[in-house]
Amino acid sequence: MIAKKDVELLEKSAVKLTLTVASADIKSNYDELVKKYSKQAQIPGFRKGKVPANVLISKFGESLKAETLNNVVDDALKEAFDTIEEKPLPYAQPELVDEKLDIDLDKDLTFSVKYDTFPNFELGEYKGIEVEEDSVSILKKDEEAELKKLQDQQAIVMDKENGTVRKDNIVTIDFAELDEEGNVKEDTKREGFVFTIGTGYNLYKIDDDLVGKKKDKEFVIEKEYPEDFEYSDLAGKSIKLQVKITAVKEKQLPEINDDFAQDISDDFETLEDLTKDIKDKMKKRAEEKLKSQTLEQLMTKLVENTEIVIPQSMIEAELENSWNNFAGQTRMSPDQLVEFLSADGRSKEDLLKEWEPNAIKGLKERLIMGRIIENEKIEASDDELDKEIENQATAANLPLDQAKEYFQSPQMKEYLVHSITDKKVVDFLLENANVKKGKKIKYLDLMEGKQ
Structure with a gap:
């Protein structure tokens, strides 16, 4: 069908494809269309399937030409995309360049389309890239802080006997702003609001104002807020807030001992077992975080090296x-x-x-990683696929047979292959990087991204 084709590479990975279709193919397509409708058309005065071609053409000629044009363009594009490397992206719909495209049954048809194609690029250097890897110091106080988190999680929340608010108490309050005459502003009214004193998890930041107050007492708090206050509705304003404390609770913390460790998990018999597990997990989290940061440096330089x-x-x-x-x-x-x-x-x-x-x-990073996988012929072996299925089954707490059945579909197998090759290319890049010793940072700073 295609008598001539021309591929022109444009900016931003776009392509202009120009195709010429011979008049004989256009005429053949048109004749086939006329023949098809002659058998289907129902026109008064003619039996179905017996409408003469000239009658059909005289009545629907322009419509037939328009449909022929659409068929010829679609067929030509399909044929071209089967043969050229510069195929359109799945989400890049080819657009006709020609403002007005007409068909002449006695002439060749030439038309052009523009579309986006997969980026063609030269991969920059990806071995021996210099990066810095920090080291982390995990101190005794870091381990104790993790232990304290577990203690807080195991705490029992109980009503406070004397009902007096202190730091770390959990309070429930009703509140509303008052206008200049001391009337409640209905749109600011709130009941049953719960937060922990000292966290600041409240709009008006009234933690310190509640310390020393008692349950079931109603009072008014007057506050002035600075111009740079974090909530713009209150910035630079003075308010009167009517508050009633309806509940005061406190945490009853368990004693940290062997019994506490056993309550955390049946895997622990002693506090020493729990402490060792905490240390191991902190070390693993730190290693993963440092690896992630090193990889981020590496990918940033890879993107810079590749246009x-x-x-x-x-x-x-x-x-x-x-x-x-x-x-x-x-x-x-x-x-x-x-x-x-x-x-x-x-x-x-x-x-x-x-x-x-x-x-x-992110797109550039994925394209670069994909090209490195191709260059280095990084693949997922059958053994690696089986191992990954076992890992997925363990993580999802599924029987291995059920997990294997789940990952039998082509889509899920492709997901596993990508998962394995992505991990392998990351390891490849880190192994081939020129890793320099960075600074030593605190564990908490690392976890909170403050380094």
Whole structure:
């Protein structure tokens, strides 16, 4: 069908494809269409299937030509995409370049389409890249802090006997702002609000104002807020807040001993067993965090070393996927999320614009990793697939046979292959990096990203 084709590479991984279809093929397509409709058309004065071609053409000629044009363009594009390397991305719909495209049964048809294609790029150097890896010091106080977290989790919350509020107590309050005449502002009224004194998890930041107050007492708090207060509705304002404490609770902490360790898990017989497990887990978390940071340095330099132009349709698809994932995480539908943002004076477009730099960086990283996997012929062996299925079964607490059945489908097997090759390429890059000794940092700073 295609008499001539020309592929022109444009900026931003776009392609302009120009095709010429011979008039004989156009005429053949047109004749087949006329023949088909002659057998199907029902026109007064003619039996079904007996409508003469010239009658059909005189009545529907322009429509027949338009359908022939669509068929010829679609068939030509399909044939071209089967033969050229520069195929369109799945989400990049080819667009006709020609503003007006007409068909002449006696002439060849030439038309052009533009579309985005997979980025073609030269991979930069990815071995011997210099990165710094910090080391972490896990102190006795860090271990004690982890133990204290477990103690807090095992605490029993009970009503406080004297009902006097102290730091770390859990209080339930009713509150409302008062106007200048001392009347309640109904839109600020709230009942049954619960928070822990000292956390600051309340709009008005009244933790210190409640210390020393008693349950079932009603009182008024007067506060002035600075111009740079974190909540703009209160910044630079003075308020009167009517408060009633309806409940005061305190935590009864368990004693840290062998019994405490046994309550945490049947795996521990003594406090020493629990302490060792805490140390091991802290060490593992620190190693994973340091590895992640080193990899982030490495990927940043890989992106800098490799020039890749990401097509716009690929960026838009990535952002749309992020948007849908974000909506899922917030447990809102995309439409509900738009309304939520609108109430805050923002839009979906504002959010996507904020995300775009990270989306582009993430796409470049995935393209680079994919190319390295190809270059180094990194694959997932059958043994590795079996091992990964075992790991997935253990993590999901599933019988191994059930897990194997679940991962039999081509889609799930592909997921496993990607999971394994991604891990292997990360290990490959780190093994081939020039890792220099970095600074020594505290465990808590590492975990909180303060280093």
